Amino acid sequence: MHEFTIAAWLTPYIGAAIILLLYKTGDRVKGYVAVLSILIAALVSTYAALLVHEHGKPLYVAFEWVESLDVTIGAYFDSLSSLMALVVSWLSFLIAVYSLEYMGEDPGQTRYWFFFSFFVGSMMLLVLSDNLITMFIGWEGTGLASYALIGHWFTDEEERWVGDPGRKALGIQMWFEPSHSGLRALVFTRLGDVGLLVGIAVLHLILGSTGFYEILEGAKEWSSLLYMRGLLGIFLALFILGALAKSAQFPFHEWLVTAMTGPTSVSALIHAATMVKAGVYFLLRFVPIFVVAEHALEYLHLPGAGIIKDFFAYIALIGAFTAFLMATMAVVSRELKLILAFSTASQLGYMFLGTAAGALTGESLLGVIAGFSHLASHAIFKASLFLAAGAIIHAVHSRFIDDMGGLAKDMRVTFIAMTLAALSLAGLPPFMGFWSKDMVLLAGYESKASIPLLLGVVTAGLTAAYTFRMIFRVFLYKTSGDSHHEHHVHEPGKLMLVPYTLLAILSLLFGLAWPFIEEGILEWFARGTLGIEEGVVHIGIEPELAAPTLTIVFAGIFISYYVYQYRLATPMTYISRNSILNFLHKFLYDRWFINSIYYKVLVRGFRTLSVVTYKFIDRLVVDNFYHIFLPTSFMRLALDTRAKLEHWIDEGFHIYLVNGILGISGRVRRIQNGILNYYIVMLWLGLSIILIFLWLLMGWPI
Amino acid sequence: MIGVEIIIALLFIIPLAGALAIPFLEERRKSAWSLGVILTLTLTILSFFLAIHTSTGGGVDVFSNTLHVDSIGSLIAFVLSLSSLIALYGSLPIVSEWKTRAGFYSLSLLMLFGVYALIYVANLLVILSAWILASIASYTIVALAKDDYSAEGATKYALMGSASSTLLFLGVALLFVISGSLSLEPISKIYASTLLATAIFLIAAIGFKMGIVPFQAWLPDTYGGVDPVLISFVSTAAKAMAIATLYRVATALAIGSPHTWLILVAVFSILTMFYGNITALVQNNAQRILAYSSIAHAGYLLIGIAAIAPIEGIVREWAIYGLLLQYMAYSLGKVGAFLTLAGVRKTRGRALLEDLRGLGRRDPVIAVAFTMLLLSLMGMPPLIGFWGKLFLFASVAFAAPWLTLIALLNTAISVAYYARIIKAVYFEAGGREGVVFHTTLRQAVIVAAILTVVFGLGLGQILLTLI
Known part of the structure; x- marks a missing residue:
C-alpha cells in the first residue's frame, strides 16, 4: 500500500537518467529536472515521516531482489532513518536550488546535474536500506559521485586548487589540483570499504542474511560465535573501518581536506551536510545493535561484552581526537573553504564521540540522540556556512581570507546569515549547535570517559576561536593596505541567497524551540528505532559541564575578538620572529605533517613497489629469462642439434651410405651400431633421471 | 523435445562447419566472412537454450561419457558465446579492412x-585434443594483424604455449596413472605429494592461458601490444577455456586432499592478484593497464577454483555463482574495453592514457559505456562485477578469511588504476583530434555496457536460478 515510498530514493535516480538522456538539450532544463526529482523525494520522505509519527511504528516496504543472498530492496522508515531522510532530502533540495544560480554559467552542466541527482539517490538509498548490501550499494554510489564532483573542474585552473601553490612540507607538495583530489578521495574511502565488506561477508555467513532486523535478532548468535573464535574484536574494527573512512575520522581525514577543490555547492552537500554523515549514520544504526549484543554476551557470562565496551571507548577516543586535531588545523588555516572543511571533520569527530560515549553507559538511547542531534544541527548550519562561503569566494574571486575583510557592508544579508550559523557552530545558546554539542559532551560526561571529554571541551574553545576568527577576518577586520578586491563586491542573486539565509534562521529557530521539543524527540527515538528499547535517560543541561564549556567558548570568542577586531593585529609577523612558534605554526598549517608522511611512506612506497615489480619481474626476469635466455638457449640447442644431426645425416647419407653401397660394409656396421647404442643409452638415462626425480620429490607414485 | 545430445552436436557442428566453409565461400562472395557473426548468434541462442534445458538435475553424460553437460557449463558457454558475439560484431569495421579477415x-x-x-x-x-585445437587457433588469431606487435605477441604466446602444453600432457598422464581411467572423475584416494605434483603441472599448463603468476610472462606483451580488436575476442575465449578446464580438473582433484588444494590455489591466486594490480599502477598505456588487470582478474577467479575444495565453512554454491558472474563481468568488460581501445588505436595508432583525453566531451555515449565497463571491472555496485567479486570473496570468508581480506585489499588497490583511465577520459584536458568509432563497434561497446548494468541490476540473479 505504501510501496510508492521507494520513490524517496528512486526518483533522484530516475532524474539522473533523464538528465543523461537530455545531454543535448539546454542547460537550464537539466537543473530543473534535478531540482524537481529531489523535491519529489523530499515530499515523499516527509509523508513517510508523518506516517511513522502517526502510527508510532516503522514503515517498511520490501521487494525480493537477490534471492540467493536474501537481499531485498525497498524502503525502511524507522525513527532514525525517517528523520535522516528528511535532513538529507530537504538539504539536497535547497542546495540544488542554490546550484541553479551558482553553477549557472558552468560548461559541465550535464555532468554536474547527473552526478548531483545520482548522489542524492544513492544517499537516500543508503539511508532507507533495510540491509547491508543495498546500503553498501548506496554507499559506493555516493563515493563515486563524490569522486566525480570533486574533480568537476578537471581543467585544474589554479583558482580551484586547495593549498598554497609552491608550498612543500617534508619535501612533499602541499597543493592539490581537483583531478588529483578526486582520486585521493576515492582511494582513501575505498580502503575503509574493504573492512566494511569483510564485515558484511562475515555477518552474512553467520546469519544467512544482512538485514538489519536479522542482525539485531541474531545479535546473540553472531557475537558469541565470533567471540568463541576470537574474532569479535577484529570483526568490530573492520566493520567500522568504512564508516571511519567515509566520515573522515583520523587516520582517514586527509581526503576531506582536499575534497574542497570541488564546486562549493558540492562541498556543502556532500562534504558537509550528507555523505560524510553516512559514517555517523552507520554508527547510529549499529550502536543499538552492538549494545544488544553486549547485553547478550553479559547474559551468557562471556567476557566478550568487555570487547564491545572497549570498542565503544576506542571509537569515542578516535572521535574526540579527530575533533581536536582538525580544530587545531582550522585555527591557522588561510583558506575559507579549508577552515570549514577542518571544522566539518572536527564536528564529525564530535558525533562519533557522542554516539560511542553514550553507548558506554550501557544504553544506546543517549548516544543515538546526541549523535543524531549534532548530525542534524551541523548539517543545517554547516550547509549554510558553506553556501555563504561559496557566494563570498565567488564575489571576491579568491579562496584566501587574506583577500577578504570588511565585506560586511557590501554583503549585509550574507554577513548576518553567516554570523547566525557561526554562532551555532561556536556553540552559543540559544542556537541549535549549543544544545547538540552539549548533548555530545553530556554523553561523554555520563559515561565518565575522561580523556575524550577533556578533548571535547578544549575543542569547543578552539571551535569558537576559529569560527569567530573567520567571521572577523572575512567581514570586519580590514588592514590599511587591504585593497585586494577592487572590483565591486555584491550580494548574490535570490536563488543563492535564500537557501543559506533560510538555513541560518532555521538553526536559530530550532535552537529556540529545543527546550520544548526535547522530550518529544527523546520519546520519538525511544519508541521507533531499530534496536533501542525504552530506557530511562536524562537529557538536559548539566551545570557542572555546561559552565566550564561555556566559559571556554567565550574565552575563544574573546581571544579572536581581541586579536583580530580590537587590536587589528597580524599575528604572523609576531609568530615568524619566534622559532618555536614558527615551527608550531608550520606544524599546524601543514596538517601535522600527516599528509607528507602518507605520501612519503604509502604513496611513494606503493609507487616504488610497483616500479620495482614492473622493472624487476617484467623487464628483468621475464624479458631476460623468457624472452632472451630461453629463446637463445633453445636456439643454440636447436642449432647445435641441427649441426650435429646434419653432420651425421650428411655423413650418413652422403659418405657412409654411398660408401656402404659401394660395399665397404665394415665401416657401416660400426657407425650404425654406434648411433643405435647412443640412442638407447640416451633413452634409459633420461627415463632414469625423471624416475629418480619423481622418487626424490614425492616418494614412489601410487 | 530435442535431446541434449543433438544440441551439443549442433554446438560443435556449427562452428566447425562455419570455420571450414568461410575461407572457401569468400572466394565466391566477398562478404562471406561476416557469416561468422551470424553463426555466433546462433551459438548464443543454442547455448542459452541448452542452459535452460539443463537447469534441472545434476547434468547428463553424452557421447559415451566423454562430455558431461551440466548447467554451470552451459551458462559459461552462454556467456562465452554472448561476449564472443559482441566481440566479433564489434570487430567487423576494423577486421574487414584486412586481407586476413576470413x-x-x-x-x-x-x-x-x-x-x-x-x-x-x-x-x-x-x-588434450580440444586444448590443442583451441590453443593453436588462439595463437594464429593473435598473429592475424600482421604487424610487428602481432608477430611479437604471437611468437611469445605460441612459444610459451607449446612449453605449457608439454606440462599439460604430463599432468594429464599423471592424472591417468592416478585414477586408472580416462574419464575425469573425482579421485578420493590420493597421496598429498602426488596430488601436489599433478596439480602443479595442470595449474601451470591451464593457468598459463589466463595469466596465472608465474606463467604470465607472455600476457602483458600479447594483450598489451597486439591490436586490441583481436584481444577482445581472445581474452574472453582464453579465460573461458582456462577457467572451465580448471573447474573440471578441480572437481576431480580437490576431493582427495582439500586443504592442500585450497592452500595451493590460494597461493597462486594471491601472487597473481598482487602482481597484476601492483604492476598495473605505473603503466601509462591504457591497453597495458587492461592487460595487467586481466592478470589480476585471473587471481580473483582462482579464489572460486580454490573454493571448490570441500572444506567446512566454504560455501561452494557461492563460489560457483561467483565464477559465473565474475567471468561474465570480465568478458563483457574486457570485450567492450578492448573494442573501445581498438577504436582509439585505429585513429591514433596507439592507446596510451593520453590518447583517451577528451573522450568524455567528444563522444559522451562511448565514454559513459566505457566507464561503466571499467567500473564493473573495478567491482562497483550494483554492476555485475560487484556481485561476482562479492560471491567469490564471501565463499571463502570463513574457511580462509585471510584470502578474502587480501582479495578485498587488492580490489582497493585496483581502484587507483581504473580511476586513472576514467580520469583520462573525463578529467584531463587535451585531445586535439577526435577519435571516430565505427557504427558497429559503437553498438558493440554500448551493448556490452548495457548488459553489464542490466545483469547487475537483476538479470544476473535470474541466470543464477538456472544453476
Whole structure:
C-alpha cells in the first residue's frame, strides 16, 4: 500500500537518467529536472515521516531482489532513518536550488546535474536500506559521485586548487589540483570499504542474511560465535573501518581536506551536510545493535561484552581526537573553504564521540540522540556556512581570507546569515549547535570517559576561536593596505541567497524551540528505532559541564575578538620572529605533517613497489629469462642439434651410405651400431633421471 | 523435445562447419566472412537454450561419457558465446579492412569449438585434443594483424604455449596413472605429494592461458601490444577455456586432499592478484593497464577454483555463482574495453592514457559505456562485477578469511588504476583530434555496457536460478 515510498530514493535516480538522456538539450532544463526529482523525494520522505509519527511504528516496504543472498530492496522508515531522510532530502533540495544560480554559467552542466541527482539517490538509498548490501550499494554510489564532483573542474585552473601553490612540507607538495583530489578521495574511502565488506561477508555467513532486523535478532548468535573464535574484536574494527573512512575520522581525514577543490555547492552537500554523515549514520544504526549484543554476551557470562565496551571507548577516543586535531588545523588555516572543511571533520569527530560515549553507559538511547542531534544541527548550519562561503569566494574571486575583510557592508544579508550559523557552530545558546554539542559532551560526561571529554571541551574553545576568527577576518577586520578586491563586491542573486539565509534562521529557530521539543524527540527515538528499547535517560543541561564549556567558548570568542577586531593585529609577523612558534605554526598549517608522511611512506612506497615489480619481474626476469635466455638457449640447442644431426645425416647419407653401397660394409656396421647404442643409452638415462626425480620429490607414485 | 545430445552436436557442428566453409565461400562472395557473426548468434541462442534445458538435475553424460553437460557449463558457454558475439560484431569495421579477415572469423569459430568441448569435458583425451585445437587457433588469431606487435605477441604466446602444453600432457598422464581411467572423475584416494605434483603441472599448463603468476610472462606483451580488436575476442575465449578446464580438473582433484588444494590455489591466486594490480599502477598505456588487470582478474577467479575444495565453512554454491558472474563481468568488460581501445588505436595508432583525453566531451555515449565497463571491472555496485567479486570473496570468508581480506585489499588497490583511465577520459584536458568509432563497434561497446548494468541490476540473479 505504501510501496510508492521507494520513490524517496528512486526518483533522484530516475532524474539522473533523464538528465543523461537530455545531454543535448539546454542547460537550464537539466537543473530543473534535478531540482524537481529531489523535491519529489523530499515530499515523499516527509509523508513517510508523518506516517511513522502517526502510527508510532516503522514503515517498511520490501521487494525480493537477490534471492540467493536474501537481499531485498525497498524502503525502511524507522525513527532514525525517517528523520535522516528528511535532513538529507530537504538539504539536497535547497542546495540544488542554490546550484541553479551558482553553477549557472558552468560548461559541465550535464555532468554536474547527473552526478548531483545520482548522489542524492544513492544517499537516500543508503539511508532507507533495510540491509547491508543495498546500503553498501548506496554507499559506493555516493563515493563515486563524490569522486566525480570533486574533480568537476578537471581543467585544474589554479583558482580551484586547495593549498598554497609552491608550498612543500617534508619535501612533499602541499597543493592539490581537483583531478588529483578526486582520486585521493576515492582511494582513501575505498580502503575503509574493504573492512566494511569483510564485515558484511562475515555477518552474512553467520546469519544467512544482512538485514538489519536479522542482525539485531541474531545479535546473540553472531557475537558469541565470533567471540568463541576470537574474532569479535577484529570483526568490530573492520566493520567500522568504512564508516571511519567515509566520515573522515583520523587516520582517514586527509581526503576531506582536499575534497574542497570541488564546486562549493558540492562541498556543502556532500562534504558537509550528507555523505560524510553516512559514517555517523552507520554508527547510529549499529550502536543499538552492538549494545544488544553486549547485553547478550553479559547474559551468557562471556567476557566478550568487555570487547564491545572497549570498542565503544576506542571509537569515542578516535572521535574526540579527530575533533581536536582538525580544530587545531582550522585555527591557522588561510583558506575559507579549508577552515570549514577542518571544522566539518572536527564536528564529525564530535558525533562519533557522542554516539560511542553514550553507548558506554550501557544504553544506546543517549548516544543515538546526541549523535543524531549534532548530525542534524551541523548539517543545517554547516550547509549554510558553506553556501555563504561559496557566494563570498565567488564575489571576491579568491579562496584566501587574506583577500577578504570588511565585506560586511557590501554583503549585509550574507554577513548576518553567516554570523547566525557561526554562532551555532561556536556553540552559543540559544542556537541549535549549543544544545547538540552539549548533548555530545553530556554523553561523554555520563559515561565518565575522561580523556575524550577533556578533548571535547578544549575543542569547543578552539571551535569558537576559529569560527569567530573567520567571521572577523572575512567581514570586519580590514588592514590599511587591504585593497585586494577592487572590483565591486555584491550580494548574490535570490536563488543563492535564500537557501543559506533560510538555513541560518532555521538553526536559530530550532535552537529556540529545543527546550520544548526535547522530550518529544527523546520519546520519538525511544519508541521507533531499530534496536533501542525504552530506557530511562536524562537529557538536559548539566551545570557542572555546561559552565566550564561555556566559559571556554567565550574565552575563544574573546581571544579572536581581541586579536583580530580590537587590536587589528597580524599575528604572523609576531609568530615568524619566534622559532618555536614558527615551527608550531608550520606544524599546524601543514596538517601535522600527516599528509607528507602518507605520501612519503604509502604513496611513494606503493609507487616504488610497483616500479620495482614492473622493472624487476617484467623487464628483468621475464624479458631476460623468457624472452632472451630461453629463446637463445633453445636456439643454440636447436642449432647445435641441427649441426650435429646434419653432420651425421650428411655423413650418413652422403659418405657412409654411398660408401656402404659401394660395399665397404665394415665401416657401416660400426657407425650404425654406434648411433643405435647412443640412442638407447640416451633413452634409459633420461627415463632414469625423471624416475629418480619423481622418487626424490614425492616418494614412489601410487 | 530435442535431446541434449543433438544440441551439443549442433554446438560443435556449427562452428566447425562455419570455420571450414568461410575461407572457401569468400572466394565466391566477398562478404562471406561476416557469416561468422551470424553463426555466433546462433551459438548464443543454442547455448542459452541448452542452459535452460539443463537447469534441472545434476547434468547428463553424452557421447559415451566423454562430455558431461551440466548447467554451470552451459551458462559459461552462454556467456562465452554472448561476449564472443559482441566481440566479433564489434570487430567487423576494423577486421574487414584486412586481407586476413576470413581467417579471423574462421579461426574464431574454430577456437569456440575447442572451448565448448573443454567447458563440458569429462575425458582426459578430450582435454588434450580440444586444448590443442583451441590453443593453436588462439595463437594464429593473435598473429592475424600482421604487424610487428602481432608477430611479437604471437611468437611469445605460441612459444610459451607449446612449453605449457608439454606440462599439460604430463599432468594429464599423471592424472591417468592416478585414477586408472580416462574419464575425469573425482579421485578420493590420493597421496598429498602426488596430488601436489599433478596439480602443479595442470595449474601451470591451464593457468598459463589466463595469466596465472608465474606463467604470465607472455600476457602483458600479447594483450598489451597486439591490436586490441583481436584481444577482445581472445581474452574472453582464453579465460573461458582456462577457467572451465580448471573447474573440471578441480572437481576431480580437490576431493582427495582439500586443504592442500585450497592452500595451493590460494597461493597462486594471491601472487597473481598482487602482481597484476601492483604492476598495473605505473603503466601509462591504457591497453597495458587492461592487460595487467586481466592478470589480476585471473587471481580473483582462482579464489572460486580454490573454493571448490570441500572444506567446512566454504560455501561452494557461492563460489560457483561467483565464477559465473565474475567471468561474465570480465568478458563483457574486457570485450567492450578492448573494442573501445581498438577504436582509439585505429585513429591514433596507439592507446596510451593520453590518447583517451577528451573522450568524455567528444563522444559522451562511448565514454559513459566505457566507464561503466571499467567500473564493473573495478567491482562497483550494483554492476555485475560487484556481485561476482562479492560471491567469490564471501565463499571463502570463513574457511580462509585471510584470502578474502587480501582479495578485498587488492580490489582497493585496483581502484587507483581504473580511476586513472576514467580520469583520462573525463578529467584531463587535451585531445586535439577526435577519435571516430565505427557504427558497429559503437553498438558493440554500448551493448556490452548495457548488459553489464542490466545483469547487475537483476538479470544476473535470474541466470543464477538456472544453476
